[in-house]
Amino acid sequence: MKIAITAVSGQLGTAIAKRTIDEFGIENIVGTTRRPEKLKSLGIKVFKADYDSEEGFLQAFQGIDSVLLISGMGDPNKRIEQHRNVINAAKEAGVRKIVYSSIIGNPGSSTFDAIVNSNRQTEKDIIDSGLNYAIGRNGLYIEPDIEYLDNYIKEGKVTNCADEGKCSYTTRYELAIAYTHLLKDDSLNETINNLVGEAITQTELVGYFNKYLKTNLVYESMTPADYLIWQQKHNGEFLGSVIAGIYQKIRNGEFVLKSDFEKIVGRKHKTIAEIFNNYKN
C-alpha cells in the first residue's frame, strides 16, 4: 500500500512518517511540504506542495492508495479551501482513501471554535468526496507544554483560564500509532474517532510536572477575558486568540471526550503517568 503524508515536515507529520515507514516500508511512503530541500533526514520521497494550490498534491498523489491529510495552520476560513485542494487532488489522482487528522471539541463559542468548525467542514468535505475515509480527532498534545517548561519554571507557575476544567490529552507518538492503524485497517473506514487519553485538570498537569520533571510549580487560574488579553499581548492577535480559546473550551468541559483509541489500536492509550515517565530526568 502506497501512502502520502501531507505536512510531513511538521512534528506530527514526522512522527506519523516514522511509524508508517516501519509499518509499510520506506519505499511506500511519500510526503509533502512547501520546502522539500529542508527535509532530507526521513529518507522518503518528498514533494513540494502548498495547501494554497492543488498542483503539487496532484503530482505527489500519482500511484498513491491513501492520503493522510494533516490540517493546516492558517486562517480557519482559508483552511477549508486549502484542504479542498488536497481532497480534489486526491480524487483526480485516483486515490482510494483519505485519513484526516482533525481536532476534538464539542461546539462552543470560544475564540478557538472557528478552527473547530473549519475542521468539521473539512470532515464533511471528505465524507462528501465519495472516497473511502477515516477521521481522527486529535486531543491536545502534551508535548508543547513540556517544551514550554523552562518558561513555566521562570514564572514559577502555569497560568491560563482553564480553571478546574478537564482536558483529554494525547501525544504525537500515540497519534502516530493510531493513524497508522487508521491507514492500515479498512474495517475502520467511514468512522470518526476521538484520539485522546485520560482527562486531567491543569492542577493535575502541574502535579505531573512536579512529580516527574522535578519542578516546583503551582497552577494559577485567570478569567477568560484577562487571559485573552495576556495571550494576544504575548503571542499576537491570531495565535493569542487560538490559545486563549483552547483554555476557554477546557474550562467549559468541551475537551472531555470518550476515547476511541483502544478500539483503533487494540490497547489502552498511555496514561499521563506513563507519558511523563518517558520524560523523567
Ligand SMILES: NC(=O)c1ccc[n+]([C@@H]2O[C@H](COP(=O)([O-])OP(=O)(O)OC[C@H]3O[C@@H](n4cnc5c(N)ncnc54)[C@H](OP(=O)(O)O)[C@@H]3O)[C@@H](O)[C@H]2O)c1
Ligand atoms: N492537537 C494539538 O494539540 C495541536 C497542536 C498544534 C497544532 N495542531 C494541528 O496539527 C497540525 C500539525 O501539528 P504539528 O505539531 O505537526 O505542527 P508543526 O510542527 O508546526 O507543523 C506544521 C506543518 O504544517 C505545514 N503547513 C503549514 N502551512 C502549510 C501550507 N500552506 N501548505 C502546506 N503545508 C503547510 C508545515 O509544512 P511546511 O514545511 O510547508 O512549512 C508543517 O509541516 C497543525 O497544522 C495544526 O492544525 C494540533
